Amino acid sequence: xxxxxxxxxxxxxxxxxxxxxxxxxxxxxxxxxxxxxxxxxxxxxxxxxxxxxxxxxxxxxxxxxxxxxxxxxxxxxxxxxxxxxxxxxxxxxxxxxxxxxxxxxxxxxxxxxxxxxxxxxxxxxxxxxxxxxxxxxxxxxxxxxxxxxxxxxxxxxxxxxxxxxxxxxxxxxxxxxxxxxxxxxxxxxxxxxxxxxxxxxxxxxxxxxxxxxxxxxxxxxxxxxxxxxxxxxxxxxxxxxxxxxxxxxxxxxxxxxxxxxxxxxxxxxxxxxxxxxxxxxxxxxxxxxxxxxxxxxxxxxxxxxxxxxxxxxxxxxx
DNA sequence: AAGATGCTCAACCGCTGATGG
DNA sequence: GCCATCAGCGGTTGAGCATCT
Numbered sequence: 001x002x003x004x005x006x007x008x009x010x011x012x013x014x015x016x017x018x019x020x021x022x023x024x025x026x027x028x029x030x031x032x033x034x035x036x037x038x039x040x041x042x043x044x045x046x047x048x049x050x051x052x053x054x055x056x057x058x059x060x061x062x063x064x065x066x067x068x069x070x071x072x073x074x075x076x077x078x079x080x081x082x083x084x085x086x087x088x089x090x091x092x093x094x095x096x097x098x099x100x101x102x103x104x105x106x107x108x109x110x111x112x113x114x115x116x117x118x119x120x121x122x123x124x125x126x127x128x129x130x131x132x133x134x135x136x137x138x139x140x141x142x143x144x145x146x147x148x149x150x151x152x153x154x155x156x157x158x159x160x161x162x163x164x165x166x167x168x169x170x171x172x173x174x175x176x177x178x179x180x181x182x183x184x185x186x187x188x189x190x191x192x193x194x195x196x197x198x199x200x201x202x203x204x205x206x207x208x209x210x211x212x213x214x215x216x217x218x219x220x221x222x223x224x225x226x227x228x229x230x231x232x233x234x235x236x237x238x239x240x241x242x243x244x245x246x247x248x249x250x251x252x253x254x255x256x257x258x259x260x261x262x263x264x265x266x267x268x269x270x271x272x273x274x275x276x277x278x279x280x281x282x283x284x285x286x287x288x289x290x291x292x293x294x295x296x297x298x299x300x301x302x303x304x305x306x307x308x309x310x311x312x313x314x315x316x317x318x
Numbered sequence: 319a320a321g322a323t324g325c326t327c328a329a330c331c332g333c334t335g336a337t338g339g
Numbered sequence: 340g341c342c343a344t345c346a347g348c349g350g351t352t353g354a355g356c357a358t359c360t
Contacts, residue, residue: 016328016354038345054346055329067327090348105349106327 013047017056021046025053026061034062059102066098070107078104079112 017025028044034057037050046053059065070078074096081092089101089108096104 014330035346050345051331051347052329058347059328087349101348102328109350110326 011047012049014052017048017060021048022056022061025056029057029061034058059100062100064098065100065103067103070099070111074099075112078108079116082108082112 024044024046025040028040032043034054037054040046040050040053041048044053048056077096078092081095085091087105087108089105093099093101093104
């Protein structure tokens with residue numbers, strides 16, 4: 001059966017989002033929480049398809065997104081995870097809560113791939129993925145292994161490079177059987193960190209309409225405010241353009257205690273989030289991940305599927 | 319200064335898996 | 340169990356900007 005594309009309908013707008021549309025979408029989500037994307041266009045009156053709304057939110061408007069200026073640590077982590085997981089960007093993104101899969105994918109394709117190619121052929125070859133014939137049991141096992149490997153990779157990435165190689169033969173945790181269900185932690189586990197929708201209390205979104213409109217101030221209306229230079233990333237939103245460099249709402253603790261809705265638009269809330277130094281590494285999320293990792297360290301010694309750990313030594317050229 | 323080329327990244331497209339009737 | 344619908348993912352495209360010639 002051939003399903004017509006969801007955006008085939010007449011009157012569905014495509015192309016770059018305008019600040020007004022962003023505002024409408026954010027207002028709606030602030031009120032109802034993300035999710036039920038199908039209803040968004042009709043309820044908001046946006047002439048966009050649901051998919052487009054979801055994408056706009058997850059890749060761009062969602063609080064806590066950091067743009068541009070990938071740190072060395074993030075780079076290494078991405079490379080490492082990519083080598084382990086392949087091009088499963090959502091899974092990779094779930095380990096970088098401030099980054100979107102799209103962002104990581106773009107960064108990989110435009111920076112890292114080239115870097116690796118020029119610096120060392122085959123430093124990180126993506127493993128073959130998702131054999132079409134794998135049974136469900138195999139698939140689930142592989143998922144768990146992915147999670148384990150990613151966890152391990154993350155731990156390694158967070159470890160000073162000098163120590164890395166000594167850990168190459170650590171075991172893999174086979175324990176986590178539980179939750180793991182998903183190809184994409186992004187869709188399940190990331191929920192916690194990625195502002196996953198309604199599951200978590202829709203609550204604390206930092207982006208009040210006022211904030212949004214402030215964010216959108218200075219948006220020239222052109223498609224891009226070019227990244228780089230002093231201006232922040234090319235986000236029209238310019239939360240970061242208002243600030244220095246790549247910081248935007250990233251440290252907003254939308255998941256936690258109520259910065260957001262509580263954050264009265266009046267209180268110049270945005271400035272609270274503007275003060276983060278552009279180069280600041282994602283300390284918060286990473287440290288959270290770190291503690292998760294190291295708390296669970298004992299599991300690393302339960303080797304179960306050692307063959308899957310034959311990851312080539314990561315000797316990245318940068 | 320102007321055109322050509324390269325680079326970046328937001329957005330789109332098509333597919334797959336999950337879910338509900 | 341089947342089918343329709345929806346959400347999410349990864350690959351690709353193309354507009355706009357930067358840099359080069």
